[in-house]
Amino acid sequence: MTGAVDEERAARAYLLRVAEPPAPSLGRFVEENGPIQAAALVRAGRCPARVREETAARKDQALAEHDLAEASRLGARLVIPEDDEWPAWPLLALELASARGLTGVAPPLGLWVRGDERLDEAADKAVSIVGARAATSYGEHVASEFAYELAGRGVPIFSGAAYGIDGAAHRGALAADGTTVAVLGCGLDVGYPAGHVALLERIAERGLVLTEYPPGTPPARHRFLVRNRLIAALAEGTVVVEAGARSGARNTAGTAGALGKVVMAVPGPIGSATSVGCHQLIRDASATLVASVGDVVETIGRFGSDAGDAGPPRPRRPTDGLAKDALRVHEALGLRKGKSAEQIATESGIEVAKVRATLPALEIDELAERCETGWRRRREAR
Amino acid sequence: MTGAVDEERAARAYLLRVAEPPAPSLGRFVEENGPIQAAALVRAGRCPARVREETAARKDQALAEHDLAEASRLGARLVIPEDDEWPAWPLLALELASARGLTGVAPPLGLWVRGDERLDEAADKAVSIVGARAATSYGEHVASEFAYELAGRGVPIFSGAAYGIDGAAHRGALAADGTTVAVLGCGLDVGYPAGHVALLERIAERGLVLTEYPPGTPPARHRFLVRNRLIAALAEGTVVVEAGARSGARNTAGTAGALGKVVMAVPGPIGSATSVGCHQLIRDASATLVASVGDVVETIGRFGSDAGDAGPPRPRRPTDGLAKDALRVHEALGLRKGKSAEQIATESGIEVAKVRATLPALEIDELAERCETGWRRRREAR
Numbered sequence: 001m002t003g004a005v006d007e008e009r010a011a012r013a014y015l016l017r018v019a020e021p022p023a024p025s026l027g028r029f030v031e032e033n034g035p036i037q038a039a040a041l042v043r044a045g046r047c048p049a050r051v052r053e054e055t056a057a058r059k060d061q062a063l064a065e066h067d068l069a070e071a072s073r074l075g076a077r078l079v080i081p082e083d084d085e086w087p088a089w090p091l092l093a094l095e096l097a098s099a100r101g102l103t104g105v106a107p108p109l110g111l112w113v114r115g116d117e118r119l120d121e122a123a124d125k126a127v128s129i130v131g132a133r134a135a136t137s138y139g140e141h142v143a144s145e146f147a148y149e150l151a152g153r154g155v156p157i158f159s160g161a162a163y164g165i166d167g168a169a170h171r172g173a174l175a176a177d178g179t180t181v182a183v184l185g186c187g188l189d190v191g192y193p194a195g196h197v198a199l200l201e202r203i204a205e206r207g208l209v210l211t212e213y214p215p216g217t218p219p220a221r222h223r224f225l226v227r228n229r230l231i232a233a234l235a236e237g238t239v240v241v242e243a244g245a246r247s248g249a250r251n252t253a254g255t256a257g258a259l260g261k262v263v264m265a266v267p268g269p270i271g272s273a274t275s276v277g278c279h280q281l282i283r284d285a286s287a288t289l290v291a292s293v294g295d296v297v298e299t300i301g302r303f304g305s306d307a308g309d310a311g312p313p314r315p316r317r318p319t320d321g322l323a324k325d326a327l328r329v330h331e332a333l334g335l336r337k338g339k340s341a342e343q344i345a346t347e348s349g350i351e352v353a354k355v356r357a358t359l360p361a362l363e364i365d366e367l368a369e370r371c372e373t374g375w376r377r378r379r380e381a382r
Numbered sequence: 383m384t385g386a387v388d389e390e391r392a393a394r395a396y397l398l399r400v401a402e403p404p405a406p407s408l409g410r411f412v413e414e415n416g417p418i419q420a421a422a423l424v425r426a427g428r429c430p431a432r433v434r435e436e437t438a439a440r441k442d443q444a445l446a447e448h449d450l451a452e453a454s455r456l457g458a459r460l461v462i463p464e465d466d467e468w469p470a471w472p473l474l475a476l477e478l479a480s481a482r483g484l485t486g487v488a489p490p491l492g493l494w495v496r497g498d499e500r501l502d503e504a505a506d507k508a509v510s511i512v513g514a515r516a517a518t519s520y521g522e523h524v525a526s527e528f529a530y531e532l533a534g535r536g537v538p539i540f541s542g543a544a545y546g547i548d549g550a551a552h553r554g555a556l557a558a559d560g561t562t563v564a565v566l567g568c569g570l571d572v573g574y575p576a577g578h579v580a581l582l583e584r585i586a587e588r589g590l591v592l593t594e595y596p597p598g599t600p601p602a603r604h605r606f607l608v609r610n611r612l613i614a615a616l617a618e619g620t621v622v623v624e625a626g627a628r629s630g631a632r633n634t635a636g637t638a639g640a641l642g643k644v645v646m647a648v649p650g651p652i653g654s655a656t657s658v659g660c661h662q663l664i665r666d667a668s669a670t671l672v673a674s675v676g677d678v679v680e681t682i683g684r685f686g687s688d689a690g691d692a693g694p695p696r697p698r699r700p701t702d703g704l705a706k707d708a709l710r711v712h713e714a715l716g717l718r719k720g721k722s723a724e725q726i727a728t729e730s731g732i733e734v735a736k737v738r739a740t741l742p743a744l745e746i747d748e749l750a751e752r753c754e755t756g757w758r759r760r761r762e763a764r
Binding site for chain 2: 138142266267268269270275276279282283288289290291292295
């Protein structure tokens with residue numbers, strides 16, 4: 001860690017404590033001013049009204065050092081957008097959806113993470129498995145089997161840490177010696193739910209436990225709902241294994257759909273109350289029916305080649321490690337027809353001067369190339 | 383019965399015996415020449431080569447009188463297109479699909495029917511319930527429950543007469559004192575399957591048992607497949623309750639889809655081999671998931687109001703009883719914009735002179751009206 005990043009990390013630790021996520025106005029304020037300046041302005045109360053609203057109640061809780069020390073004591077770290085391992089690509093979906101006006105999906109300002117895996121690698125082509133706490137043995141069996149088979153093929157599994165489907169999914173992935181990630185709605189040190197403390201230890205050893213909530217934050221119903229956007233965003237697709245008519249899992253599925261992710265649901269016997277939500281999702285075409293891991297792999301499509309081969313770790317995506325603006329510029333490039341810098345600026349929402357500065361850097365990284373009509377994406381050489 | 387219809391009935395009884403259904407060329411030949419003339423020509427071998435191919439092997443089996451007497455002995459009748467109770471509207475789907483070039487779906491030349499219900503009334507807004515012979519108790523329970531509830535709401539049930547789902551569906555409908563119709567792949571007197579002879583008796587008492595095969599025709603695999611088009615066509619929608627990866631029920635579902643009928647499938651536990659076919663139908667969007675009778679009613683849509691009310695018999699459709707050509711002319715009319723007789727002729731495939739003769743008759747029946755730009759459908763007054 002460089003000193004500069006440490007300052008940014010401390011600033012983001014402060015900001016994560018003062019606003020209850022998701023805090024869209026604070027997020028935009030940090031984008032515009034950078035985290036260090038934004039933190040100073042928030043603390044001084046010198047920020048726009050909407051940002052003040054999000055931060056006024058806790059702006060004097062200057063606990064960054066304490067929180068970072070506490071994380072360190074827990075064997076955890078704060079991963080921030082300035083870090084290489086920040087999962088910029090998957091989280092871009094949150095930023096774009098938030099920019100489109102979807103509420104409650106602003107990206108996190110940072111993530112408290114426990115475990116040795118790199119977060120960006122764990123969030124590369126992952127699958128979320130979610131479902132009811134009051135699951136049936138059928139549901140737990142399916143969650144565990146799906147997670148076991150997917151993790152065995154090298155697909156990282158994301159879930160919450162609840163009883164029922166979540167726990168079964170993590171256990172399945174662990175049994176396959178695969179990567180599994182638990183996303184919490186409370187601080188890393190809170191040990192919730194109590195019956196899963198040992199499971200969370202094992203997950204941290206083999207994969208990751210993460211949260212945007214600072215150490216000591218107690219769990220709360222709204223925090224689980226807010227947390228669900230991370231489970232939806234950090235995976236390529238979400239599988240709902242069992243869900244009642246109204247359930248958190250349906251909320252995650254709805255968010256995943258709104259983010260443009262693949263949403264899948266497992267059917268069950270029609271008399272089962274915990275399959276009602278799955279059947280509704282399939283019936284109203286919000287989710288694709290999956291009856292096997294083969295169906296999941298086929299549905300996600302891009303997994304076609306990769307997920308079939310277990311064995312050596314998959315190559316990183318060429319765009320991994322790109323700054324968020326560079327990603328957006330890259331995203332705006334066409335595959336065949338070239339575009340002008342002005343066009344790219346309009347489509348990406350990045351100002352044209354920055355687009356002009358970014359394109360040659362993408363060219364050096366072999367991610368963009370010039371052609372007769374402008375700039376286009378360079379096909380991946382893989 | 384008039385003498386004229388009796389002659390047509392005898393002609394069709396002869397034709398049903400000499401050609402193995404579906405016999406598309408014979409069907410067209412009968413359309414063109416009328417049944418009496420067609421029968422005479424077939425018997426004399428004076429028909430086009432394609433018709434001869436369909437009829438050569440059995441054209442000397444002149445068993446019409448015998449078959450009609452045998453039917454009478456069984457308490458059955460031969461219903462023909464010239465009869466008022468012929469279900470012209472539902473069977474139009476077969477004619478149109480056949481005209482479009484779909485093979486194996488030519489309409490029947492007549493139907494041997496046992497039971498007191500009118501066939502056209504039984505086939506009015508009916509639901510087919512189909513599925514595996516080797517059903518699970520889950521599947522049989524669902525079939526029986528769905529049939530019970532639908533029949534209790536006045537919706538007639540159609541199915542085969544096989545063990546498993548078919549039998550469960552009929553039993554459910556009978557328990558609700560509703561109308562249920564068994565469509566056979568053999569003669570009415572064959573008593574197949576043996577274990578369902580008593581059930582078929584009860585169905586004939588409360589609803590209908592029908593087949594296009596003359597008395598004495600033994601069951602055969604291809605006859606069940608050919609029979610499936612009738613189950614698909616005579617109902618508004620088909621519900622597949624349980625089906626293996628390859629099954630007759632999927633065949634019925636495929637035909638129903640090709641006929642433009644509503645196809646529905648019931649999900650089940652993903653480990654169950656008899657739900658594999660249902661899950662595939664839902665997954666590839668060939669069928670809509672239905673997890674309750676409410677879902678079935680909602681999916682069929684038009685049932686929205688009618689199926690909700692049990693009680694008095696539903697009013698007949700205004701177009702019931704129209705001759706087939708008149709139905710096709712009516713079908714070709716637009717709801718808002720008027721069309722010329724020439725346009726209607728082109729769209730309906732009925733010659734323009736006949737269209738011109740038919741339109742005033744439809745006007746008298748309050749089914750068509752003149753407007754500035756020609757003829758249009760008159761909104762139903764119901």
